[in-house]
Amino acid sequence: MLGTGILKGLYVTAKNLAGSYHDPERLTTIQYPEETAHIPENYRNYPFLVFDGAEAVAGLRCTACKMCEKECPPQCIYIVGERDPATKKMRPKVFDLDISVCMGCGICVEVCPFESIKMDQHFEVAATERFEELLLHREQLAKPDSYYHKIHPTEAAVSDGVLAAEKRKAEERAAKAAAAAAAKAATPPVPPTTASGEPVSA
Amino acid sequence: MTVDSYTALAKHFAAIVAETTTPTGAAAPAPFLETLPADVLNWVVNFLPDDAHWLRWFLTSIVAIVAILTVFGLTFAFLTVTERKLLGRFQNRYGPNRVRIFGVRVFGFFQPFADAVKALTKEDIVPTAADKVLHLAAPAATVAFSLLGFAVLPYGRHLTALAGMDAALLYFFAAGAASELAIFMAGWSSLNKYSLIAAMRALAQLISYELPLLLVAVPAVMVAGTLSLSGIVEAQGGWLGGVVPHWNIFTPWGFAGAIIFYIAALAECNRCPFDLPEGESEIIAGYLTEYSGFKYALFFMGEYFGMAALSGLGVALFLGGWQAPCEFLQFVPSYVWFYVKLVVVILSFMWMRATLLRLRMDQLMRLAWKCLVPLALVNLATVVFWERTAGWDGPALQAVRWLAALALVVVPFVLLGKTLSAGFGPRKYRYA
Numbered sequence: 001m002l003g004t005g006i007l008k009g010l011y012v013t014a015k016n017l018a019g020s021y022h023d024p025e026r027l028t029t030i031q032y033p034e035e036t037a038h039i040p041e042n043y044r045n046y047p048f049l050v051f052d053g054a055e056a057v058a059g060l061r062c063t064a065c066k067m068c069e070k071e072c073p074p075q076c077i078y079i080v081g082e083r084d085p086a087t088k089k090m091r092p093k094v095f096d097l098d099i100s101v102c103m104g105c106g107i108c109v110e111v112c113p114f115e116s117i118k119m120d121q122h123f124e125v126a127a128t129e130r131f132e133e134l135l136l137h138r139e140q141l142a143k144p145d146s147y148y149h150k151i152h153p154t155e156a157a158v159s160d161g162v163l164a165a166e167k168r169k170a171e172e173r174a175a176k177a178a179a180a181a182a183a184k185a186a187t188p189p190v191p192p193t194t195a196s197g198e199p200v201s202a
Numbered sequence: 203m204t205v206d207s208y209t210a211l212a213k214h215f216a217a218i219v220a221e222t223t224t225p226t227g228a229a230a231p232a233p234f235l236e237t238l239p240a241d242v243l244n245w246v247v248n249f250l251p252d253d254a255h256w257l258r259w260f261l262t263s264i265v266a267i268v269a270i271l272t273v274f275g276l277t278f279a280f281l282t283v284t285e286r287k288l289l290g291r292f293q294n295r296y297g298p299n300r301v302r303i304f305g306v307r308v309f310g311f312f313q314p315f316a317d318a319v320k321a322l323t324k325e326d327i328v329p330t331a332a333d334k335v336l337h338l339a340a341p342a343a344t345v346a347f348s349l350l351g352f353a354v355l356p357y358g359r360h361l362t363a364l365a366g367m368d369a370a371l372l373y374f375f376a377a378g379a380a381s382e383l384a385i386f387m388a389g390w391s392s393l394n395k396y397s398l399i400a401a402m403r404a405l406a407q408l409i410s411y412e413l414p415l416l417l418v419a420v421p422a423v424m425v426a427g428t429l430s431l432s433g434i435v436e437a438q439g440g441w442l443g444g445v446v447p448h449w450n451i452f453t454p455w456g457f458a459g460a461i462i463f464y465i466a467a468l469a470e471c472n473r474c475p476f477d478l479p480e481g482e483s484e485i486i487a488g489y490l491t492e493y494s495g496f497k498y499a500l501f502f503m504g505e506y507f508g509m510a511a512l513s514g515l516g517v518a519l520f521l522g523g524w525q526a527p528c529e530f531l532q533f534v535p536s537y538v539w540f541y542v543k544l545v546v547v548i549l550s551f552m553w554m555r556a557t558l559l560r561l562r563m564d565q566l567m568r569l570a571w572k573c574l575v576p577l578a579l580v581n582l583a584t585v586v587f588w589e590r591t592a593g594w595d596g597p598a599l600q601a602v603r604w605l606a607a608l609a610l611v612v613v614p615f616v617l618l619g620k621t622l623s624a625g626f627g628p629r630k631y632r633y634a
C-alpha cells in the first residue's frame with residue numbers, strides 16, 4: 001500500500017534514535033580531545049631522534065654523519081656536526097627538521113647507519129606561525145628509546161637486535177684486535193730491547 | 203476624524219482589551235496557574251489610568267508581542283540545537299555537544315548562543331548586482347510574515363493574543379500566503395540564477411500545497427461551526443469515559459485530514475522531504491545562496507517561526523488545541539498542553555527529516571495535485587456524511603457510521619495509491 005515504505009523507514013530511524021542512547025556501539029564518532037583514535041603501529045609522519053640514557057641531547061645516537069641530510073628528497077634536514085671534546089666522538093651541534101616540508105617518506109630512517117633517526121607518530125603539531133614554529137630543533141626532536149619502543153614495538157626490537165649485533169661485532173673485533181696485540185706482544189720475533197738490554201714493558 | 207469617532211475607536215479598543223484580558227468560558231473553576239498569564243497582563247495594564255484606552259490597548263499589544271517573541275524566540279533557539287542533536291541520534295551520531303558557558307556544558311544546549319554570536323559577527327555580503335533594498339527587506343519580511351500567524355493561535359484557555367478575531371483561520375492563511383512573497387523577494391533580488399530557480403520552485407510548491415492545507419481545514423470549521431480557532435478548540439472538548447478525548451484526529455475524517463494537513467504543512471514550511479527550494483545538491487542553498495551572516499539567520503528564524511505557527515494551527519484544528527488528553531490531567535494548565543503538543547508535532551517533523559529523501563519537482567507536484575487534493579475533497583464528503591449521521595443512536599448504527607466513514611477514508615486512499623504507484627514497482631538492478 002502507498003505509504004508503507006515510509007512507515008518502514010520511520011521505524012528504522014526510530015530504532016537508531018533509541019539505540020544510540022542505550023547501545024554506545026552504534027555511535028561511531030570518536031570524541032577527539034577526550035578520546036583519540038587508535039593509531040596503527042606502522043603509522044608514521046615525521047622523524048625524531050632516539051637517545052639512550054637519561055640526558056636527551058647528550059645521549060643522542062646521532063653521529064652527525066649527514067647521510068639523512070644528503071638523502072632527504074625535499075632537503076628538509078639541516079645538520080652541523082661537532083666533536084665532543086670529552087669522548088672525541090662526532091655529535092650534532094645543530095639538527096633541524098622542517099616538518100612543514102618533510103613528506104614522511106622515511107628514507108632518512110632507511111639510510112641512517114646508527115639507528116638514530118626514526119619515524120614519529122605525534123600528530124598534534126598545530127602552530128601559530130608558519131616558519132619558526134614548524135622548524136624543530138634537536139631538543140624537540142630528541143626522544144628516549146622507551147618512547148620508540150612504545151610507538152613502534154616491533155621495529156624497535158629489530159633495531160635493538162641490530163644495535164646488539166653491532167655491539168657484539170665491535171666487541172669481537174676489539175677482542176680480536178686485543179688478542180692479536182697480545183699475541184704480537186707474546187711472541188716477538190726480536191723483542192725490542194732498551195739500550196740496557198731489558199725488555200720493554202707493555 | 204471627529205472627536206466622536208475617536209471615542210468610538212477608544213471604546214472598540216477597550217472592548218478588545220476586555221476580551222483579551224477577561225477569561226472567557228469561565229465555567230470551570232480557574233486554578234491559579236491557568237489564569238496566571240492573564241492576571242499578569244491585567245496587573246501590568248492596570249498601572250495605566252482607566253480611561254486611557256489607547257494606551258491600554260497599546261500596552262496589551264506590546265505585552266502580547268513581547269511574550270510571543272520571547273517564548274517562540276527561545277523555542278526557535280533551542281529547536282535548532284534539538285534538531286541537530288536529534289538528527290545526529292537518528293543517524294547514530296552524537297550531534298553538537300561541545301559549547302560550554304563558564305565551563306558548564308549542558309549536552310551542548312548552549313549552541314544557539316554560539317551560533318548567534320557567529321551569525322552576528324559574520325560579514326554581510328550583498329552581491330553588487332543585487333537589488334539592495336529588496337535583498338535587505340526579504341529576510342525581515344520572512345520573519346514578519348511568519349510571526350503574523352501567532353496572533354490568532356489559541357495558546358490556552360484564556361490565552362489568545364487576538365481573541366476577538368472570529369475569522370482567525372482566514373487571517374492565518376492570508377498571513378501565511380504572504381511568506382511566499384518574501385521568499386520570491388529573496389530569490390529575485392539576489393540576481394542569482396540558483397536563487398531565482400529556487401524562488402520559482404518555492405512559489406509553485408507553496409501555492410500547490412496551500413490548496414490541500416485549506417481543504418482539510420474546512421471540515422474542522424464545518425464541525426465546529428466557527429472560523430475562530432478558540433471556537434474550534436472548544437468544540438473538541440470533552441472526553442469519552444474521561445480518557446478518550448473528543449479531538450478531531452480521533453474521527454475518520456479528522457485522521458485523514460490530520461495526515462493530509464501534516465504533509466501539506468511539511469511542504470509549506472519547506473522542510474524535508476519537500477525542501478526543494480533549498481535543495482543543496484542541485485541549487486546550492488536555493489534562495490539563501492546570496493545571504494550570509496545575520497540575514498541568513500533571520501531566514502532560518504522565519505522558517506522555524508512558520509513551522510511553529512503551522513504546527514500550532516494543526517494542533518488547534520486536529521489535536522484539540524489546549525485541551526488536556528484525559529479528564530484527570532486537567533490540573534496541568536492548558537497552555538502547557540498546547541506547548542507540549544506543539545513541540546511533539548515539531549519533533550515529528552524532525553523525525554520525518556531524518557527519514558525521508560527529497561522529492562523531485564514533478565513528484566512534488568504529482569503528490570499535491572493527484573493525491574492530496576482529491577483525498578482532501580473526498581474528506582469533505584466524509585465529514586458531511588459524519589455530520590449528517592451525528593444523530594444516529596445505538597451501537598449498531600454507530601458501528602455502521604464508523605465503518606462507512608472509515609471506508610470513505612480508506613477506500614479512496616487505497617485505490618488512488620494503486621493507480622498512482624502502478625508501474626513504479628520495486629526497481630530491479632540490471633548490471634549497468
Ligand code: SF4
Nearest residue numbers: 072102103105106108
Ligand atoms: S621522512 Fe623523508 S622527507 Fe622527511 S626528513 Fe626523512 S627523508 Fe626527509
Ligand code: SF4
Nearest residue numbers: 062063065066068112
Ligand atoms: S644518518 Fe643518522 S647518524 Fe647520520 S646524521 Fe642522520 S640521524 Fe644522524
